Amino acid sequence: MERSTDKPGLRRELGLVQATALAITDMVGIGPYITIPLLLATMGGPQAMLGWLVGAVLAFCDGLVWAELGAALPKAGGSYNYLREAYGPQRMGRWLSFLMVWQIIFSAPLSVASGSIGFANYLHYLAPQLTGWEIRGLAAAFPLLLVALLYRRIGAIGNLSVILVTGVMIGCLWIVVSGVSHLSAARLFDFPSGAFHLNMIFWVGLGHATLYALYDYFGYYNVCYLAEEIRDPGRVIPRAIMFSILTVAALYIMMTASFLSVIPWRKAIESRYIASVYVEILFGSAAGKIMTVLLLWIAFSSVFSLLLGYSRIPYAAAVDGNFFPVFARLHPKGNFPHISLITLGVIASVFSLGHLNEVIGSLVATRVLIQYLPQTIGFFLLRFRAPDLPRPFRMWFYPIPGIISVFGWIYVLATAAARSLIFAFLIFAVGTAAYMARSRVRREWPFQEQ
Numbered sequence: 001m002e003r004s005t006d007k008p009g010l011r012r013e014l015g016l017v018q019a020t021a022l023a024i025t026d027m028v029g030i031g032p033y034i035t036i037p038l039l040l041a042t043m044g045g046p047q048a049m050l051g052w053l054v055g056a057v058l059a060f061c062d063g064l065v066w067a068e069l070g071a072a073l074p075k076a077g078g079s080y081n082y083l084r085e086a087y088g089p090q091r092m093g094r095w096l097s098f099l100m101v102w103q104i105i106f107s108a109p110l111s112v113a114s115g116s117i118g119f120a121n122y123l124h125y126l127a128p129q130l131t132g133w134e135i136r137g138l139a140a141a142f143p144l145l146l147v148a149l150l151y152r153r154i155g156a157i158g159n160l161s162v163i164l165v166t167g168v169m170i171g172c173l174w175i176v177v178s179g180v181s182h183l184s185a186a187r188l189f190d191f192p193s194g195a196f197h198l199n200m201i202f203w204v205g206l207g208h209a210t211l212y213a214l215y216d217y218f219g220y221y222n223v224c225y226l227a228e229e230i231r232d233p234g235r236v237i238p239r240a241i242m243f244s245i246l247t248v249a250a251l252y253i254m255m256t257a258s259f260l261s262v263i264p265w266r267k268a269i270e271s272r273y274i275a276s277v278y279v280e281i282l283f284g285s286a287a288g289k290i291m292t293v294l295l296l297w298i299a300f301s302s303v304f305s306l307l308l309g310y311s312r313i314p315y316a317a318a319v320d321g322n323f324f325p326v327f328a329r330l331h332p333k334g335n336f337p338h339i340s341l342i343t344l345g346v347i348a349s350v351f352s353l354g355h356l357n358e359v360i361g362s363l364v365a366t367r368v369l370i371q372y373l374p375q376t377i378g379f380f381l382l383r384f385r386a387p388d389l390p391r392p393f394r395m396w397f398y399p400i401p402g403i404i405s406v407f408g409w410i411y412v413l414a415t416a417a418a419r420s421l422i423f424a425f426l427i428f429a430v431g432t433a434a435y436m437a438r439s440r441v442r443r444e445w446p447f448q449e450q
Helices: 016-027 031-043 046-072 079-126 132-150 154-180 200-217 233-262 274-283 285-310 312-319 338-351 360-385 400-414 418-442
Strands: none
Touching (some): 016 154, 016 233, 016 285, 031 200, 031 233, 031 274, 031 285, 046 200, 046 233, 046 360, 046 400, 079 132, 079 285, 079 338, 132 285, 132 338, 154 233, 200 233, 200 400, 233 274, 274 285, 285 312, 285 338, 360 400
């Protein structure tokens, strides 16, 4: 029998519907159902909903950066490829792309862990007899279950994502539709005294609210990590990003308005199960439990999508020779990066033993410092360095969205908690030291022979 000489590789089996479904399930996780009370607390009232708007504008502008880069460089790994090409594959781009993968080893499991913790916390609503350590144990087991489910071909996973997003939309629409008849301007505009004094406290509070909002928006770019598994990426990637951001922004604003119209904001700030309490007030305890089951579905769907997308990044870097070679291995039958998937899942399981409020700030600060801000600056560098690069999609109203993205990310970093910034700079410093030690041995930038 004649053997095929084709090299194993990733398969293009995801269309627009599947790609958009993956982005939405990545964005609409358990996050908003837990962070809405935290968001309200940042500014002490419903004026904190401004964080949704500021976050949406920043996400949309950054989404245009991702859309152009994703369409022009449709390779697995997303930011890894964009940073490398923008800053030079054999120069700073090698360092920054290594740092991007390095921080993913920490931030991706933290992101997965936040969803796992959210899943376990809402499960506690249904099973209040569970102890704190039992809840933590369930959270830690959750990523391992996801690894088992993701251990298969991408085509089957893409179809499953469409099924999962159905549950996500049912949960969101239940809250929004049921809240329409209860919308209360009196409660939505029940601002505390001095709510809009434009002093330092206001701007720092808005920065914190925007940070929580961005945590809930993060995921619109997930399809870029799967670029080599998407059909017609130049058309599908930009549309999937834009559709997902606009859909989710509208959902979040309406969800928050619905919550605050039924639950006074002073009580909402203290609520641990705001969505379940909201439905229980309107429809009774049985309906509250049904909503909780939907929320568990939503948490499962989003963490499923997160782990799928992030597992492709170490794989892409290893294939490029800029990360540990073991991560370049594909499963012999399913052709998916199984070593990367297992590694991130195990680390996420360990992180899931922590508390949600310990991971969100550090997660966002690390991503902004090492990935999003350098990528946005690199977007402009690539326009300058490679003007003839084929770009199936070009940023609308260039360069305004890119400029908004740069200053937006700086604002988020400037208003982040000191502990979060220390964590982010520590990851940056240790990653840089690891890269320099490795590049010195391999005679790569900045130690290459002239």
